Amino acid sequence: MATLQKIRNRGVFIGIIIGGALLAFIAGDALKSGGSILANSRNEMAEIAGESINIRDFQNRFNHSLEVNKLMSGQNSIPSEQVERLREQVYQQMVQEFVMNREYDELGISVTSEELFDMVQGRNIDPTIRQLFQNENGMVDKDQVVATLKQLIAAPNGTPQKAYWLNIEESIITQRNLAKYNTLVQKGLYMPNALVKDMAAKGSKKVDFNYIVKSYNLISDSTITVSESEIRDYYNKHEDLFKQAESRKIDYVSFDVVPSTEDYKETEKWVVDLKEDFTKEVNDIQFVELNADNDFNAYYFKEGEITNSELNAFAFSANKGDIFGPYFENEMYQMAKLHDVKMLPDSVAARHILIRPINGDFKSAEAKADSLKALLAKGSEFASLAKENSADQGSAVNGGDLGWFTQGKMVQPFNDAAFSSNKNEVKVVLTQFGAHVIQVTNMSTPVKKVQLAIVDRKVEASQKTIQTAYAKARTFAGKNIEKDAFAKAITAENLSRRTANLKRETKLIPGLENSRDLVRAAYNTEDMESVLLNGDNSAVFEFGDKFVVAFLTDIKEEGIASIQEKVSEIKRAIRQDKKAELIIADMAKNSAGAQSLLSVAQKENLELKNATGISFQSFQIPGAGIEPKVISTASLLGKGKISSPVKGNQGVYMLVITNENSDEVSDVTVEAFKSRLEQGYQYRTNYQAFQALKDNANVIDKRYKFY
Known part of the structure; x- marks a missing residue:
């Protein structure tokens, strides 16, 4: 059917659309049966808002998506990397549908049959349909849309064409619902004019200032004491700073397979x-x-x-x-x-005429190339024939000229013909691109060159060597099945202990080929005292040319990290606060009554530095780094006035404004500024609104149990 071919031809465009909402038409039962799925927790691959998603439902959707991709590409198999991307896409789509459909139901958002008709063949054609059915004039051929729909209605259920169309319909419905939701949220955003005007005014003001900074590093850590009670108080007051994502850590040793x-x-x-x-x-x-x-x-x-x-x-x-x-x-x-x-020669200059085969007919292409060669022999002009006949439009406009090129730059048959030709000799040669009429127009001075036939064999480990490495790993695992023995044996046998921090979604551990099985093993146990086991209940994992024995050494749950894990970090923060207090007190004393910042710098033995063109919206200070408190102070400080000490990220600052200027803030300027702000918020809405709903749904990803 022509429609199927057209969809294939537009595979990239449709792939993007389908990537957004490809598989919704088979989702209904899977996503509405949450309660019944809970009966078999072993098959639970995700939990969304307390409802379970079964691995069988996910696999059905994934398999369907895989078949659709094969049909679209015309391939019988899909590369493994693409399969992984597709699996991730299907999962994210399931999550999005589940989260958003609940919201649509609550808000009453839907697409009516009349609206769908309008999107497909009415006055407001959806861009997807427009892309599929536009004619050579860029207009939508509605007669073709109607004819295609009649064919699809008559087609048996399950045919590829019908499946394609159902996917496309569901995708445009999903996109329309999402657009309605985002518009609803965006319409609820409001930027007060007074706030916008204040922000525009602050953003228009730019200042130059001199400053001094006394680094925290000037005070030794050993001179600052931090008590346990201070650590506890800081931890309790700053819990939000210690939020952590879930992760797991493993220690492992590898027994490399090295040729003997x-x-x-x-x-x-x-x-x-x-x-x-x-x-x-x-x-x-x-x-x-x-x-x-x-x-x-x-x-x-x-x-x-x-x-x-x-x-x-x-x-x-x-x-x-x-x-x-x-x-x-x-x-x-x-x-x-x-x-x-x-x-x-080292290089040649040549021109060519490319005749592409039609429907794979290389013989006809070669015959046409031979006829063009004959015309050249009779005196026809090469450049004219190239412009009229060559399928290589990049060179055809220049009379087929390819310029100078060295050996190995062209496909082999073309290369061989060009470098074995005499100057101005015309040859016909076949490559995977078609039939070429080639003429070498110039060449460098020929020199002696040699061609070598090389027989090579890479040294690889024999089966005996592989078995020896495996036996070492198995013996080590058997003797050191518990954590303490594992740690002692590494030292005793002078082995190298390696560590890997893992997330649920980690696909590859650096240095270990195809190591997803080890990640799954780490997430399928809570036991940190015994060696990890693979799917065959063996303690030896095989990854490429390595055999690995591993232990789970740490489990971090999502939430607030324990105080024990953050002691060092808290101590550093408290020390910095105490250093800041000491420096601020010292600076305040030395700046009392000072008439200039230079005099304070001299008392503190600090260098007087300067910054220019800093506004309230500046991200950092050149030479000082990211210092938002200093930027804020500079934006509000009056010209010529020395600031009080400012606690920054790198040290304590004092500054004085040396120059300031402001752009005119007119109503037009404010309106343009407001428009930019609103546009930025609207762009963020599309992502952040869904992300907030997703966070609220408490999505628990358990795919690690299966993939």
Whole structure:
């Protein structure tokens, strides 16, 4: 059906829309059956506002989304990274639907059938529908919309076309409901004119000032005492400062799979044993493709380009067919055969005409290219033929000219044809892009170049080596299944203890390939005294070339951190407060009766600094950093007046305004300022309103149990 192809062709655009509200049409039962789902807590993958979401419902939606993406892309499989993104998208969509639908029901927000008709084929066509059905003039073809709808109504349930359309309808309904809600919230925002005028006036004022700062670091921490009662009082008064997200910490040791001496010898022997056959081989390229780890490299090297100096010397003194090695390089045993020697330029200038195949018909494309070559032979102008026939519009406008390029810059068949041509020779060559008519128009002076056929084999751990590493890990885990024994064994065996801080959503632990299973294990237990177990009930995790044994060492719940966890942080804050009090008292004494800030600076032995163009809306002071209290003081301080000591983030400040100027604050200025503020708040509404509802719904994510 043409509609299906059109949707596929517009896959990126529709993907964005579907990403916002793709799967709502199958959500009803899953999201309305919360109470009944509670019967099986083992299958609970999330909890929203006290209601349970079952993993089966989520998986059904995810599987459906996966199939829709396959249909849209025309692919039979989706890359693993995209699958992970899709799984996250489906989850976030479920949360959004659940949270917002409750709000819509309470507020009476909905889309009527008449409104949906208007969005699809009425006067107010939704942008999604407009994008799908607009004609070459940019107008919506309503006849096509109606014809498509008739076809979809007649189509059996479950057909891809019908599923697409249902998704699109649900997506535009969801977007319309969300737009109504956001508009409702935005209409409730109000900026009092007096407040706006005051903010505009403060923002228009810019000041230059001199200042001194006495750093807290000038007072040694050892001279400041902090009592336990002070710590408790500070903690109780500043609980909001100690909010923490949930997290878990693990300690682990890894037993790396490293090739043994025997593995190196076996790999070298494998290469040596091939040398006689390689010497006799006539088809070097085929031999390399069949035996080497890396494909044949068709590049022609000039003298000095081969980084291995001994191989470079061999290549430019040997005869074709001679072999160098085996030699060891980049963790591989290799041997090189001099495959070819040619006089070639370093760079060429060329032009081309590209004939793209229609429906994969390369023969017809090649036939057309041959006909163009024949016309050139009869005297036709290359530039004219390129402008009229080339599918490469970037070069066609310049008569097909590609300019100068070096070896390896073009796809291999094109490269080979260009660098093996004589000046002004015309060739036809096929690449994955189509048929090219190529003419080299200029070239640098040819020099001797060589082509090497290299057989290589990377040194990798044998099965015996892998089993040895696994046995070490298993023995270590078996002997140290408890936390204290684990810690002692690490020291006794001189192993390296590693630590990882984890979130529920952590996908990868740095240095451990595909390590999500270890994260899940850490979140599927509360036991911090015993070794972690994987899905096979084994204490040994395998991640790439590492075997890992791990312990859960810390659990932080979301909420307020304990006073014990924050003692050091609290002590630093109290010390800074006490230092500030001492410095403020000292500065107040030395500034009493002072006629200038310079005299205070001299008494305090401090440098007099300056800042320019600072306003109430400034983020920081150049040279001083983020100091909001100092900026606020500067904005309100009268010109020429020395401020009282100001407690800042880095130290205690004193300042004096040396210059000030203000832009005119007219009614027009205030109105423009108000408009910018309102626009900023409206943009924030779309995110913050939902985030507030989500926080209120107390969403508990339990996906770690399954993924």
